[in-house]
Amino acid sequence: MALLEPRFARGYTEYVLRLFGCFVAVFLDNVEPNVMHLGFAVDLSENFIQAIPRKAFRGATDIKNLQLDKNHIGCIEDGAFRALRGLEVLTLNNNNISSIPVSSFNHMPKLRTFRLHSNNLHCDCHLAWLAQWLRQRPTIGLFTQCAAPPQLRGINVAEIQKHEFSCSGKRRGG
Secondary structure (H helix, E strand, C coil), rough: CCCEEEECCCCEEEEEEEEECCCCCCCHHHHCCCCCCCCCEEEECCCCCCCCCCCCCCCCCCCCCEEECCCCCCCCCCCCCCCCCCCCCCECCCCCCCCCCCCCCCCCCCEEEECCCCCCEEHHHHHHCCHHHHHCCCCCCCCCCEEEEEHHHEHHHHHCCCEEEEEEEECCCC
16 A cells, blocks of 8 residues: 655665555554655655644654645644644645644745645734744745635635634634
């Protein structure tokens, strides 16, 4: 099901782990750390991943490119990406993500490409941090748009001012 492709760069071999389009439910909390450690690039797109648990990428410090597009991701646990300190590319396009924990991407100093378009981002006070984070990195988070509330639908998150992110009631799961 998985395909490991060798890549030769800088005099050593790196691997690309491809699990895209397998149409299987991948439970990231049950993946052995050594499996994720194998990949220089990991493509888990077009599967049935519903959540990214806190321990999903433990031991995966060598991953530079992580693609999680076209899944059913609706929940990203706090600290889910913490181990990915060397990550340069993260794509989460076409999922069901409505909210993201604060500081989810702060442990990725090398991140240069970040894609989050075509999600269900609920731009309330709990997502205001993301607008500031994107403004500080204007070239990496292109096309990250709000899906709700109605007055912010279709607007790029980075263009929304802090006072426009409002909350009423309980915090949503995310």
